[in-house]
């Protein structure tokens with residue numbers, strides 16, 4: 063996503079010295095690479111984009127245009143996604159769903175996936191003697207080190223069996239989907255195929271009264287990575303084509319009649335490379351004998367998830383008559399924390415007014431950043447049109463009671 067200094071400067075003058083730029087075309091092509099890829103090998107496939115990765119309305123609108131699907135893990139995300147997608151295009155996962163959320167999702171016709179035995183017991187109590195209802199079950203998976211994931215029903219501990227026995231006593235509830243999600247460090251296509259095989263073998267042991275509508279292998283794929291990120295992995299980086307060929311072909315041979323829908327739930331891989339975070343160099347000074355550039359963003363803004371991966375970055379500067387002058391420089395942030403060092407050393411030609419552009423900031427970024435010292439910045443599209451204003455005191459305080467409530471707790 064190359065951007066000129068002139069473009070960034072124009073946006074900064076209007077919306078602040080730090081902002082995101084969102085590339086809608088990139089989102090579309092990432093989403094379609096997964097969906098069309100899967101459908102090439104198994105027609106009855108769909109892609110439920112994981113809203114948690116980035117729930118901004120511009121993405122909701124794109125999904126609606128693409129007749130896409132969404133995946134959510136809380137009632138908050140559910141309500142956001144419903145502004146753009148019909149209920150029957152949503153998968154509702156997550157470890158904590160309140161009673162009213164369970165009933166609401168069921169009545170609305172969304173795919174509700176239960177995470178645990180106690181959630182199923184609660185649903186049984188809530189719906190006993192009620193109308194028939196259809197639910198999915200999340201099956202637990204083991205992590206690379208063999209440790210159990212904290213999510214889903216474990217086949218190993220007997221939790222899954224207990225859930226199925228409970229369902230045998232409550233025939234108004236049927237299982238219509240099996241789901242699994244794991245974020246493994248290596249993310250190989252073979253791991254997804256192995257999860258698919260596990261789900262399919264469980265599907266084949268289900269009481270025939272359960273009519274399976276879908277099998278869902280979750281998210282956790284690699285997306286398109288720039289070279290600077292690729293270098294930070296010591297495993298092969300699979301492409302959307304490789305994932306979809308492996309998963310689609312495997313499922314086509316498991317389910318040749320094509321009756322059961324194949325679902326995936328990518329988040330990062332679809333949205334990470336759709337946004338850059340831009341921050342202006344506000345000042346340069348010497349500290350401890352070293353050059354230090356102060357940016358109008360922070361370590362919290364650039365890396366809210368505390369990822370061990372270094373964000374790829376580039377410098378965008380105006381033409382300089384003097385030619386290039388490379389020097390080592392630390393990039394420090396706009397909070398008052400001593401440790402707010404975004405990059406300890408960058409060798410670059412930097413002056414006040416230049417921009418640092420951090421790549422791959424689309425996933426778990428804006429919606430993961432608290433209003434800490436500086437509230438969240440604006441988002442513009444690749445033409446500079448505003449998608450979200452920079453937050454301010456009014457937006458940040460909107461949900462606080464700002465008058466003295468004066469009274470007693472009722």
Ligand SMILES: Cc1ncc(COP(=O)(O)O)c(C=O)c1O
Pocket residue numbers: 112114115133135155156243245280281282283327328329330331
């Ligand atoms: C149930 C579920 N599905 C999908 C995803 C998306 O994962 P990713 O963003 O790694 O693709 C997550 C992420 O935590 C998840 O919990």
